Amino acid sequence: MVGPVVTVLTDPDDSPACLTAVMACHALQRGVVVCLPHPGTGSRPQLGAALLVALGKLPTARPVQRPSYRSWELAGCWLAAEPITDLVVLRADRLPAACWGDLALLAAAAGTRLWLVDAGSAAADGQRAALAAASGGRAPLVRPWRAGLAALAPAAAVATGQRDDHDGFPAVPDVEFPQFRATARRVLSAAAFARVDAVYRGTFAQARTRAEGLRLSLLSDISRAELADAVLQQLTIDATSTAEVLTRVRAAQAGLLAEGLFLDVRPRSCRTWGAATVRLEPRLDPSTVARLRGLCDPTTAAAVVLTRATGLPASRLCRLRPGDLTEHRRGLHVRLSSMLSYRVPARAAGLVRAVLARPSFLPPGDTSGPSNTDAVAVPGRLFTRPDGAPLDDRALARLRHTGATHAGVVLPAASFRNTTVTDLHPLARSGS
Amino acid sequence: MTDRPRRPARRLVIDWALVEQRRVAAGMTHTELADRVGAGAVTGPARLWTDNDHDTVALGLLERLCQVLDLHPTELFRAPTRNAQRRHQLAHAEPADVAVLAAALATVTCPPGRAPAAVSSARLADALGWPLARIGDALAALDAQLADTGLRIDHDPAATSPPPVRGLHARDRHLTDTQRAALHRLHNPEPSLDVEIARLLYAIAHDPRSITERHLAYDPAAVVALQQRGLVRRHTGGSYLELTEDAHYSLAADPAPPAP
Numbered sequence: 001m002v003g004p005v006v007t008v009l010t011d012p013d014d015s016p017a018c019l020t021a022v023m024a025c026h027a028l029q030r031g032v033v034v035c036l037p038h039p040g041t042g043s044r045p046q047l048g049a050a051l052l053v054a055l056g057k058l059p060t061a062r063p064v065q066r067p068s069y070r071s072w073e074l075a076g077c078w079l080a081a082e083p084i085t086d087l088v089v090l091r092a093d094r095l096p097a098a099c100w101g102d103l104a105l106l107a108a109a110a111g112t113r114l115w116l117v118d119a120g121s122a123a124a125d126g127q128r129a130a131l132a133a134a135s136g137g138r139a140p141l142v143r144p145w146r147a148g149l150a151a152l153a154p155a156a157a158v159a160t161g162q163r164d165d166h167d168g169f170p171a172v173p174d175v176e177f178p179q180f181r182a183t184a185r186r187v188l189s190a191a192a193f194a195r196v197d198a199v200y201r202g203t204f205a206q207a208r209t210r211a212e213g214l215r216l217s218l219l220s221d222i223s224r225a226e227l228a229d230a231v232l233q234q235l236t237i238d239a240t241s242t243a244e245v246l247t248r249v250r251a252a253q254a255g256l257l258a259e260g261l262f263l264d265v266r267p268r269s270c271r272t273w274g275a276a277t278v279r280l281e282p283r284l285d286p287s288t289v290a291r292l293r294g295l296c297d298p299t300t301a302a303a304v305v306l307t308r309a310t311g312l313p314a315s316r317l318c319r320l321r322p323g324d325l326t327e328h329r330r331g332l333h334v335r336l337s338s339m340l341s342y343r344v345p346a347r348a349a350g351l352v353r354a355v356l357a358r359p360s361f362l363p364p365g366d367t368s369g370p371s372n373t374d375a376v377a378v379p380g381r382l383f384t385r386p387d388g389a390p391l392d393d394r395a396l397a398r399l400r401h402t403g404a405t406h407a408g409v410v411l412p413a414a415s416f417r418n419t420t421v422t423d424l425h426p427l428a429r430s431g432s
Numbered sequence: 433m434t435d436r437p438r439r440p441a442r443r444l445v446i447d448w449a450l451v452e453q454r455r456v457a458a459g460m461t462h463t464e465l466a467d468r469v470g471a472g473a474v475t476g477p478a479r480l481w482t483d484n485d486h487d488t489v490a491l492g493l494l495e496r497l498c499q500v501l502d503l504h505p506t507e508l509f510r511a512p513t514r515n516a517q518r519r520h521q522l523a524h525a526e527p528a529d530v531a532v533l534a535a536a537l538a539t540v541t542c543p544p545g546r547a548p549a550a551v552s553s554a555r556l557a558d559a560l561g562w563p564l565a566r567i568g569d570a571l572a573a574l575d576a577q578l579a580d581t582g583l584r585i586d587h588d589p590a591a592t593s594p595p596p597v598r599g600l601h602a603r604d605r606h607l608t609d610t611q612r613a614a615l616h617r618l619h620n621p622e623p624s625l626d627v628e629i630a631r632l633l634y635a636i637a638h639d640p641r642s643i644t645e646r647h648l649a650y651d652p653a654a655v656v657a658l659q660q661r662g663l664v665r666r667h668t669g670g671s672y673l674e675l676t677e678d679a680h681y682s683l684a685a686d687p688a689p690p691a692p
Contacts, residue, residue, distance in 0.1 A: 170564075171564055171565075171568070172554075172564075173552070173553075173554025173555075173557070173558070173564060174552050174553075174554050175552070175554050175555065176624070176625055176661070177625075177682065178625075178633060178661070178663050178679050178682050178683055179661060179662070179663070179678060179679070179682060180682055181681055181682035182677075182678035182679070182681045182682050183554055183558055183678075185681070186557075186558060186561075187554060187557040187558060187562070187563050187564040187567075188563060188564055188565075189563055189565065192565075254682055254683050257630065257633070257634055257637075257683060258637070258683060258684070260634060260638070262627055262630040262631070262634070264625070264626070264627070264630075266624050422627050422630075424627075424630060424631050424634045
């Protein structure tokens with residue numbers, strides 16, 4: 001693996017074009033963060049606050065109402081937790097030499113490439129020396145700013161494609177799963193159907209692979225509603241629109257039926273028009289994740305994201321341990337028991353991952369660098385107070401309510417709470 | 433006094449395909465239809481389906497058939513050739529989408545003697561043979577057109593009551609015969625799939641050629657429910673049930689689309 005590289009981009013003319021072009025490269029979803037420190041920034045807390053703003057944190061959200069001693073540690077925590085590949089600092093020539101060294105250490109700890117845009121005639125010797133000292137004596141690369149922009153440009157093209165991919169999932173027919181794909185093919189245009197069908201077939205295949213595990217889980221004492229909710233959560237949490245959720249639900253039903261399982265999203269006991277039994281709204285779509293990214297406190301962000309992802313009550317979330325979170329294809333698996341697990345999509349995984357590296361228990365005077373999970377004792381519970389004491393369910397409920405209010409999102413209950421799953425195999429054998 | 437030239441006898445052809453379609457739409461098995469109409473309606477079809485020779489059908493049987501299946505006597509017979517030609521000529525002047533949609537909504541939401549039933553835009557699009565986007569555009573245009581008249585179309589898919597669309601008139605010749613037949617089938621809201629229906633569907637998909645309409649292990653109502661949805665059919669030339677192309681396409685996630 002190639003280590004992080006520090007590059008100084010020179011802009012001797014201090015041109016507005018450079019500022020505009022580099023700012024346009026800012027895109028959190030593809031891992032490029034552009035930071036523009038306030039004039040007069042000269043300390044770690046101030047630089048940390050600027051980095052937090054660049055990372056999408058809301059300055060008004062607690063605890064970053066003002067530059068505090070925690071800003072720097074929090075910036076390091078979020079930089080390591082989020083999939084950031086490039087950190088660009090504009091007007092870096094206005095920062096003191098110590099900040100250059102701190103930034104190099106921070107980027108190295110997070111595994112991020114650092115780009116320092118030097119708008120002066122030349123970087124001062126002290127700044128270069130601090131950078132070299134922090135980089136183990138290696139001199140930074142020095143390139144014109146346009147060359148650096150060219151290095152970031154391919155990623156920009158990819159990001160545009162991703163944005164288009166998330167926009168405008170076609171409206172789909174609201175019909176039962178045995179008719180869904182054929183009806184969609186009839187009533188959608190060829191391009192729209194191709195997009196819907198790609199999602200349908202992918203989810204169909206995933207559902208088939210999960211069927212055997214789900215059948216075994218049906219023999220346990222876990223309620224069928226919980227099992228069905230967990231399976232549907234895992235299959236639909238990547239959806240970005242209501243239509244996509246519906247497509248994934250229908251594909252999951254069809255895939256499970258192919259394996260002899262019937263997933264009933266409207267059981268007979270709940271078939272009243274008044275009862276909203278299934279919520280088809282996407283739970284962690286990009287706009288919601290962008291709002292949640294404004295939360296600065298890792299514990300609060302993780303509590304709100306896990307609630308949005310799973311719909312679990314606080315009494316169950318507060319019992320989670322760090323070992324219950326496991327990495328899975330850039331996302332996270334949240335394991336409640338051996339047979340019950342939920343999933344956090346890749347786009348929101350960083351918001352939960354930060355709680356594992358949170359600096360809340362570092363002493364105020366310890367500002368030697370970003371937090372390191374190896375250096376601290378892993379607490380027994382995932383959600384703890386700053387002093388390490390576990391949060392009880394009432395405190396966690398209050399915390400996530402506060403976080404949701406700050407982020408401007410709601411905390412809905414589980415989407416598929418009233419679904420149920422039935423094994424058709426024994427019935428089919430006994431009937432034939 | 434001269435004899436008037438004898439006009440050739442016009443042969444009326446009963447549209448048995450429509451009868452079968454209405455039976456499935458009404459949710460009746462063959463046995464239930466025989467109980468209500470008469471054995472001739474069920475024991476006869478093997479002979480009547482072909483209808484190549486001039487079979488005599490009792491008038492009472494046709495009358496009961498019309499009553500039970502909610503058919504107008506004129507619907508029971510195929511249109512004479514001259515009428516078919518006339519309709520073909522009129523079809524060249526295609527009406528506007530808004531007019532067709534208004535006619536469709538009037539047909540769907542005002543069945544005679546029944547409470548209006550909600551219909552999803554997907555089923556409407558399927559019945560009319562339109563893309564979903566075309567339905568959306570036509571609905572928006574109709575909404576705008578009706579804004580001054582006080583009529584309102586309720587788009588809420590989870591409405592607690594059926595959409596109260598009244599005052600729309602189905603003008604003649606805006607709907608084709610196929611569209612009208614498909615719209616009539618929308619009168620009966622489909623019940624949700626339950627375990628019994630899913631069990632039968634799985635059995636047919638998993639073990640083809642082993643399930644018939646009279647299989648003792650399965651509820652005949654489940655068979656009819658699947659036939660109503662167009663998911664299963666009786667194999668031509670055999671008595672067993674099989675998945676339709678649509679159902680196979682959806683349930684197998686086969687990349688190859690069904691033949692049109």
